[in-house]
Amino acid sequence: KKYKLGMIGLGTMGRNLLLNMADKGFSVTGYDKDRKMISKLEEEGKKHNLEGFDDIKSFIASLQTPRTLILLVPAGPIVDSVIAELKPLLSKGDIIIDSGNSHFTDTNRRVDELEKDGLHFFGMGISGGEEGARFGPSMMPGGDKQAYNVVKDVFDAVAAKVGTDPCVTYIGPGASGHFVKMVHNGIEYAIMELIAEVYGILKNGLGYSNSEIYKVFKKWNEGRLQSFLLEITAEIFLFKDTETQNDLLDQIKDEARSKGTGKWTSEVSMELQLPVPTINEAVSNRDLSKFKALRVSLEEAFGKKDTKIDITVDELENAFYFSMISAYAQGMHLLVQASKEYKYDLQLQEIAKIWRGGCIIRAKFLEDIYQAYDKNHSLEHLFGDAGIQNIIKSTLGGTRKSICAAIASGLGIPAFASTLTYFDTITTGRMPSNLIQAQRDFFGAHTFERIDKEGIFHADWNKLS
Numbered sequence: 322k323k324y325k326l327g328m329i330g331l332g333t334m335g336r337n338l339l340l341n342m343a344d345k346g347f348s349v350t351g352y353d354k355d356r357k358m359i360s361k362l363e364e365e366g367k368k369h370n371l372e373g374f375d376d377i378k379s380f381i382a383s384l385q386t387p388r389t390l391i392l393l394v395p396a397g398p399i400v401d402s403v404i405a406e407l408k409p410l411l412s413k414g415d416i417i418i419d420s421g422n423s424h425f426t427d428t429n430r431r432v433d434e435l436e437k438d439g440l441h442f443f444g445m446g447i448s449g450g451e452e453g454a455r456f457g458p459s460m461m462p463g464g465d466k467q468a469y470n471v472v473k474d475v476f477d478a479v480a481a482k483v484g485t486d487p488c489v490t491y492i493g494p495g496a497s498g499h500f501v502k503m504v505h506n507g508i509e510y511a512i513m514e515l516i517a518e519v520y521g522i523l524k525n526g527l528g529y530s531n532s533e534i535y536k537v538f539k540k541w542n543e544g545r546l547q548s549f550l551l552e553i554t555a556e557i558f559l560f561k562d563t564e565t566q567n568d569l570l571d572q573i574k575d576e577a578r579s580k581g582t583g584k585w586t587s588e589v590s591m592e593l594q595l596p597v598p599t600i601n602e603a604v605s606n607r608d609l610s611k612f613k614a615l616r617v618s619l620e621e622a623f624g625k626k627d628t629k630i631d632i633t634v635d636e637l638e639n640a641f642y643f644s645m646i647s648a649y650a651q652g653m654h655l656l657v658q659a660s661k662e663y664k665y666d667l668q669l670q671e672i673a674k675i676w677r678g679g680c681i682i683r684a685k686f687l688e689d690i691y692q693a694y695d696k697n698h699s700l701e702h703l704f705g706d707a708g709i710q711n712i713i714k715s716t717l718g719g720t721r722k723s724i725c726a727a728i729a730s731g732l733g734i735p736a737f738a739s740t741l742t743y744f745d746t747i748t749t750g751r752m753p754s755n756l757i758q759a760q761r762d763f764f765g766a767h768t769f770e771r772i773d774k775e776g777i778f779h780a781d782w783n784k785l786s
């Protein structure tokens with residue numbers, strides 16, 4: 322008997338995804354160098370007689386052709402070394418699917434390298450963490466379309482479902498799958514930062530206790546803000562440290578770490594010259610949080626502020642909803658631009674559709690995004706949709722009041738502040754940027770264009786008349 326698919330890397334994600342496939346009735350197997358990982362797989366997959374290999378040759382020989390391999394190993398050089406080990410054992414038409422959070426430029430390089438040997442290399446983003454892999458993730462595969470059809474049935478079966486729709490779709494050619502997953506993570510960073518800033522406002526602006534904050538998030542999560550991130554955040558505020566019985570959150574250092582996908586999103590946005598300020602602030606603020614000693618000493622130097630403010634929780638809910646919409650809008654805008662630049666032919670409505678379930682940024686609002694792009698496949702920016710415009714207009718009062726009050730009192734809210742000012746700029750027909758052009762031309766003869774006639778102009782600025 323030969324297996325339909327083989328998993329390489331039986332850590333938490335690989336093992337859980339394989340168990341998910343076995344549950345759905347597929348004959349699958351796995352490979353790991355570490356015997357302990359194989360034992361774990363065989364133990365947890367007992368009822369399906371799941372079998373694992375620690376010998377790569379017998380593992381490859383056990384697969385149907387064309388062979389389908391999924392890599393779930395740490396992103397970076399390990400992916401290259403696994404590919405190098407596999408290559409001599411594979412034949413034309415075989416498919417390697419890298420499901421880690423690889424940088425899309427690495428995926429581009431690997432697609433090109435393996436194409437020379439007639440091998441199909443897929444970059445597939447998977448979101449949803451451990452639970453998602455086991456019971457239904459959101460999956461973003463990109464690569465050769467025909468090769469995709471070989472594995473489509475497996476992906477459709479294991480992905481999360483919204484109604485009957487599986488949260489997986491063919492994303493596009495080349496590294497588009499990893500690109501879309503990277504932007505997903507950029508949005509994830511932005512929403513996490515916004516929620517953290519809400520926490521700061523509730524705690525230091527309104528003086529709420531952890532259990533009161535739990536109630537706010539829980540209530541919000543029952544309405545239009547319903548989302549996975551709010552749901553887990555609410556639960557965090559209830560969690561007690563088993564040793565001390567104190568709220569665990571209060572014992573955690575205020576220094577945020579990251580693995581890089583948010584930073585990559587910001588880097589690419591700069592390269593594509595497509596602003597995503599809320600994501601940028603989320604990345605920067607994780608970095609700023611690491612300067613603990615400096616922050617503490619500067620707090621002493623400038624004095625602790627009285628950050629009490631007078632806003633309602635409903636006004637803050639408006640500010641959060643508004644900013645969350647903007648975070649998604651910026652991410653989608655980046656996808657529109659990347660699709661043009663890299664010729665990915667991304668279907669924004671399909672991407673919004675598969676993000677409605679399984680992934681970390683799943684939220685009720687993704688249905689609105691899906692509807693907006695489904696109505697107009699060439700929508701340039703989410704703010705251009707009439708329905709979204711109505712929602713935004715209704716939130717602006719509370720948004721401005723909350724954000725201005727927080728800033729006036731000295732609360733640090735970089736993501737909220739830049740999100741609002743991004744909105745105010747993108748909705749301004751004539752920006753003050755004419756002055757930048759005049760300055761550039763003044764000191765460097767960089768020329769400018771005029772609104773009243775065609776052409777390129779230079780003025781003799783030193784000769785003030």
Ligand code: 6PG
Pocket residue numbers: 422447448449450506509578579580581582583680681
């Ligand atoms: C997901 C997550 C997942 C991972 C992040 C964490 O979609 O399931 O995004 O991929 O948890 O990469 O990223 P940081 O460690 O950078 O916060």
